[in-house]
Amino acid sequence: MTTAPTRSTGRRRNPTTRAAILATAFDVVAELGYAGLTIEKVAARAGVGKQTIYRWWPGKGALVLDAVLERTTGAGAEAAELPDTGDLEADLADVLVATVRELTDPAFDRALRGLTAAIVEDAELARLYQERLDGPMRELKKRRLRSAQEAGQLDPGVDLDVAVDLIFAPVAQRWSERSGPLTPEVARAVVRHALRGLALPDPPR
Amino acid sequence: MTTAPTRSTGRRRNPTTRAAILATAFDVVAELGYAGLTIEKVAARAGVGKQTIYRWWPGKGALVLDAVLERTTGAGAEAAELPDTGDLEADLADVLVATVRELTDPAFDRALRGLTAAIVEDAELARLYQERLDGPMRELKKRRLRSAQEAGQLDPGVDLDVAVDLIFAPVAQRWSERSGPLTPEVARAVVRHALRGLALPDPPR
Numbered sequence: 001m002t003t004a005p006t007r008s009t010g011r012r013r014n015p016t017t018r019a020a021i022l023a024t025a026f027d028v029v030a031e032l033g034y035a036g037l038t039i040e041k042v043a044a045r046a047g048v049g050k051q052t053i054y055r056w057w058p059g060k061g062a063l064v065l066d067a068v069l070e071r072t073t074g075a076g077a078e079a080a081e082l083p084d085t086g087d088l089e090a091d092l093a094d095v096l097v098a099t100v101r102e103l104t105d106p107a108f109d110r111a112l113r114g115l116t117a118a119i120v121e122d123a124e125l126a127r128l129y130q131e132r133l134d135g136p137m138r139e140l141k142k143r144r145l146r147s148a149q150e151a152g153q154l155d156p157g158v159d160l161d162v163a164v165d166l167i168f169a170p171v172a173q174r175w176s177e178r179s180g181p182l183t184p185e186v187a188r189a190v191v192r193h194a195l196r197g198l199a200l201p202d203p204p205r
Numbered sequence: 206m207t208t209a210p211t212r213s214t215g216r217r218r219n220p221t222t223r224a225a226i227l228a229t230a231f232d233v234v235a236e237l238g239y240a241g242l243t244i245e246k247v248a249a250r251a252g253v254g255k256q257t258i259y260r261w262w263p264g265k266g267a268l269v270l271d272a273v274l275e276r277t278t279g280a281g282a283e284a285a286e287l288p289d290t291g292d293l294e295a296d297l298a299d300v301l302v303a304t305v306r307e308l309t310d311p312a313f314d315r316a317l318r319g320l321t322a323a324i325v326e327d328a329e330l331a332r333l334y335q336e337r338l339d340g341p342m343r344e345l346k347k348r349r350l351r352s353a354q355e356a357g358q359l360d361p362g363v364d365l366d367v368a369v370d371l372i373f374a375p376v377a378q379r380w381s382e383r384s385g386p387l388t389p390e391v392a393r394a395v396v397r398h399a400l401r402g403l404a405l406p407d408p409p410r
């Protein structure tokens with residue numbers, strides 16, 4: 001069977017259709033896992049043609065990435081700043097405890113597992129994930145840490161990418177490898193020790 | 206088609222056949238990724254029957270796990286102790302720099318990506334991974350940290366699982382998400398900051 005793709009002249013996205021496709025993709029990956037998700041299934045459930053999806057996303061990796069991104073940051077919302085009350089440890093503990101809550105939500109857990117597994121094996125999807133989701137989030141985290149450096153709460157010589165990894169990787173890995181309990185207490189302990197390790201060598205008392 | 210599985214009376218493994226199957230499985234996952242590996246392909250390349258593989262491993266997840274385990278710890282070798290020269294930072298930096306070297310070896314990188322991706326989505330395989338590979342490694346790491354606690358180099362109140370995550374998760378996540386350069390310098394910076402964060406609240410001078 002040969003099908004000439006029907007090229008729409010305008011490739012502008014209809015926001016309602018786009019939101020419906022992304023919500024459906026999120027549900028499908030949460031239900032069937034990444035391997036079980038096909039563009040056909042998403043199209044059928046969302047009530048759109050396959051070509052509509054392929055016109056906007058090059059493949060299922062990009063589609064699932066956008067579905068998770070949409071659910072994380074909210075429809076069209078600007079990525080939020082990290083809280084900055086002046087108390088770095090309390091602010092980061094709030095963020096990490098919220099992360100634990102999100103990761104232990106069953107639907108989010110399964111969808112994010114699908115995306116994460118795909119990223120581990122697919123270098124191009126990992127690049128897209130860095131560009132669209134992890135990179136912007138990392139910038140927000142670094143901005144908060146820079147503000148702490150300026151306030152004299154963090155070693156000014158520390159590599160901020162290492163600092164972000166030290167604070168955020170332990171909870172992420174515990175989740176992805178199911179290597180231990182994911183509780184608010186663990187999140188707070190990680191922040192406490194990580195910040196102690198990133199503080200000035202001789203903290204002012 | 207119905208196939209009555211031919212049950213061998215002796216289920217003892219032939220060590221040479223076992224090693225050949227595991228080496229082949231490692232090569233296949235390194236070459237084709239986890240999705241591309243099938244028991245059929247491994248059997249054909251290793252020159253054994255499919256039933257031989259199914260008799261010893263319940264599925265491809267368990268097979269790939271053993272293939273990576275065999276390559277990591279060496280054939281039949283006991284898992285090694287972590288170095289203990291008395292200099293905790295130098296010892297852990299050595300371990301983490303060796304990890305970076307292993308993760309950036311192309312064949313090991315691809316095989317481990319296959320296993321890691323599978324673990325993220327498959328809870329039963331994650332359990333097996335914890336039992337067979339991550340758990341024993343974690344015990345060795347905790348033993349080294351306990352020795353440091355006894356030497357007064359680490360906070361005796363710290364949760365050793367949190368300590369292990371703080372020291373080892375940042376490099377693992379940078380590798381799995383390709384979120385930044387994986388260099389010996391990064392490994393050393395992680396160890397330095399993590400240990401500072403896990404030291405006694407008031408280090409003796």
